[in-house]
Amino acid sequence: MLQYxxxxxxxxxxxxxxxxxxxxxxxxxxxxxPLTQELARLDPSKVMSEEDFQRVQKLYGLDKPWYQAYGVWxxxxxxxxxxxxxxRKRPVADLIFExxxxxxxxxxxxxxxxxxxxxxxxxxxxxRSGSSDERVLSxxxxxxxxxxxxxxxxxxxxxFAVQLGWLPLFGMTGDxxxxxxxxxxxxxxxxxxxxxxxxxxxxxxxYYSRFIRANMQEVIxxxxxxxxxxxxxxxxxxxxxxxFRNTLIPLVTLVGLTLPSLLSGSVIIEQIFTxxxxxxxxxxxxxxRDYPTIMGLTLMFSVLTLAGQLLAxxxxxxxxxxxxxxxx
Numbered sequence: 003m004l005q006y007x008x009x010x011x012x013x014x015x016x017x018x019x020x021x022x023x024x025x026x027x028x029x030x031x032x033x034x035x036p037l038t039q040e041l042a043r044l045d046p047s048k049v050m051s052e053e054d055f056q057r058v059q060k061l062y063g064l065d066k067p068w069y070q071a072y073g074v075w076x077x078x079x080x081x082x083x084x085x086x087x088x089x090r091k092r093p094v095a096d097l098i099f100e101x102x103x104x105x106x107x108x109x110x111x112x113x114x115x116x117x118x119x120x121x122x123x124x125x126x127x128x129x130r131s132g133s134s135d136e137r138v139l140s141x142x143x144x145x146x147x148x149x150x151x152x153x154x155x156x157x158x159x160x161x162f163a164v165q166l167g168w169l170p171l172f173g174m175t176g177d178x179x180x181x182x183x184x185x186x187x188x189x190x191x192x193x194x195x196x197x198x199x200x201x202x203x204x205x206x207x208x209y210y211s212r213f214i215r216a217n218m219q220e221v222i223x224x225x226x227x228x229x230x231x232x233x234x235x236x237x238x239x240x241x242x243x244x245x246f247r248n249t250l251i252p253l254v255t256l257v258g259l260t261l262p263s264l265l266s267g268s269v270i271i272e273q274i275f276t277x278x279x280x281x282x283x284x285x286x287x288x289x290x291r292d293y294p295t296i297m298g299l300t301l302m303f304s305v306l307t308l309a310g311q312l313l314a315x316x317x318x319x320x321x322x323x324x325x326x327x328x329x330x
Contacts, residue, residue: 007312014308014309014312017304017308018301018304018305018308019076021300022072022075022297022301025296025297026068026071026072026075026293027068027069029293029296029297030068030071031068034291035064035291036062036064036088036089036290036291036292036293037059037062037064062088075294084098084294084297084298085297086294087287087292087294088290088291088292088293088294088295089286089292089295090295094294094295094297095298097283097295097298098280098283098298098299098302101279101283102280104174104277104278105272105277105279105280105281107191108195108198108199108202108271108277108279109202111199112199112202112203112206113206115199115203116203116206116207116210119207119211120207120210120211120213121210123139123143123207123211123214124210124211124212124215124218125214125218125241125242126139127139127140127211127214127215128215128218128219128222129237129238131219140212140215143207143211143212144208144212146207146208147205147208147212149204149205151202151204151268151270152270152271152274154200155197155198155201155270155271155274155275158197158201159171159274162196162197163197169194169196169197170193172275172276172277173194173275173276173277174191174194174195174277174278175190175191175194176190176194197275198271198272198275198277201271210253210256213253213256214253217249217252217253218241218245218246218249221244221245221248221249222240222245226244227244227245251318254317254318255314255315255318257314262303262306262307268281269281269282269285272285273285280299283295284296287299
């Protein structure tokens, strides 16, 4: 086990170096410059002299070739410094920590709803396999899985916010949020999060429900299921105590694979609803050519992806004793 973890961590570090090296080269090759973006934001009519331009280039570390600047970034990273945002003039670590909460609010709520709804829906689709209501449910789930989230977001805004006026159009809180009571703040936050959480959830709900149904259909064909039925067990005990228990093995590993999405957020959804999360920060950083923030977010997303894959392998070994990590 320990040897496996050491090997995976070593491979993960090399992968991180390769990913960040490629991303750093790509963002430094993008058209535009942080300086021109800053000037356009502050005073589009201002013209910077060549001397001032070179001085600011050196101040931001843009006077070096990108591969040398990458070496400086790695050296600072080893010391625990993610750099300072060009556009916001704040440490990147502080920005990431600040935006983490709003994204976690959406993603964790969505994940809980997904598991709470998809498991009974998958069990129901398996129990009613071949019936008309199961075919209707499968068709609806397939349509939900195929429906683009940004289109759903626009439809929700148009119907529930513009036409009916039941929900806020965008944002995380209302204008008078600070003046509300604790219960009022919770209710205001709930209203603002309904549409983003819905857009986060419906695609995952459709995928997980179909995933559970497909695995259950495979499991119920096994010999031990036929043996349980031959012993006189009813359909419900067979599904819950035998079939579903073995379906949990691949389902549990999905928990590890969803770890990156918990913090990365959705760029499109957060941008449409102007939700102040990680996805929106990433979009704004690319638009503003904010290299330190882009690299800090890229590093975090990459670490979470690699950690999620490792966690999925470990969970698979825990729930299935037939798997031995040393053999991988």
